[in-house]
Amino acid sequence: DQQVKQNSPSLSVQEGRISILNCDYTNSMFDYFLWYKKYPAEGPTFLISISSIKDKNEDGRFTVFLNKSAKHLSLHIVPSQPGDSAVYFCAANGISNFGNEKLTFGTGTRLTIIP
Amino acid sequence: NAGVTQTPKFQVLKTGQSMTLQCAQDMNHNSMYWYRQDPGMGLRLIYYSASEGTTDKGEVPNGYNVSRLNKREFSLRLESAAPSQTSVYFCASSDLGLAGAGPYNEQFFGPGTRLTVL
Numbered sequence: 001d002q003q004v005k006q007n008s009p010s011l012s013v014q015e016g017r018i019s020i021l022n023c024d025y026t027n028s029m030f031d032y033f034l035w036y037k038k039y040p041a042e043g044p045t046f047l048i049s050i051s052s053i054k055d056k057n058e059d060g061r062f063t064v065f066l067n068k069s070a071k072h073l074s075l076h077i078v079p080s081q082p083g084d085s086a087v088y089f090c091a092a093n094g095i096s097n098f099g100n101e102k103l104t105f106g107t108g109t110r111l112t113i114i115p
Numbered sequence: 116n117a118g119v120t121q122t123p124k125f126q127v128l129k130t131g132q133s134m135t136l137q138c139a140q141d142m143n144h145n146s147m148y149w150y151r152q153d154p155g156m157g158l159r160l161i162y163y164s165a166s167e168g169t170t171d172k173g174e175v176p177n178g179y180n181v182s183r184l185n186k187r188e189f190s191l192r193l194e195s196a197a198p199s200q201t202s203v204y205f206c207a208s209s210d211l212g213l214a215g216a217g218p219y220n221e222q223f224f225g226p227g228t229r230l231t232v233l
Contacts, residue, residue: 041226043207104160105150
């Protein structure tokens, strides 16, 4: 049962244009969402997050939008740059059966920026 | 600060062999995690340790054991490796802990261990 889904395995965008990465979730108890970026042969690195009480969070070229009624979030990158080419993971924070907070990750979207 | 370090970077095992993956963090984080990444599956949680002295199962714990040696170190052991355990393994740490215990923080990941089981 995939609670966090990224339905697009890959996305190609022209340099300078907007990149939009999507993520859907099923668990309404998730209270915090994060985006991670991963380059080949490296570990994921934190990019941006959003609390469930907000609908938008912006950090430079990166903006995350949350639509709680649709259980959908998206990451917008504008303008896209060649260094943005990476795999992006969406993650959702929830409470485990033992009362601890844990992240559930999506399957990732490979973004390629075309110069 | 080195952040999260993992050893080894690469390992090839034969079916049935055992090995331990090491992880250490120098950020004084309470919580540590082990994930595996497989194509089309994203990152799946194997085991985690919310605080020193505690460990709990994640989504895919079968075939693995863990030890939280101290606050800094969290090891993952494969007692009898199987080809299905071929994967990239990531260790992570954070200040995420008991619900409501503190501010939300992101997890910091190590560089990964690429394991092949023949």
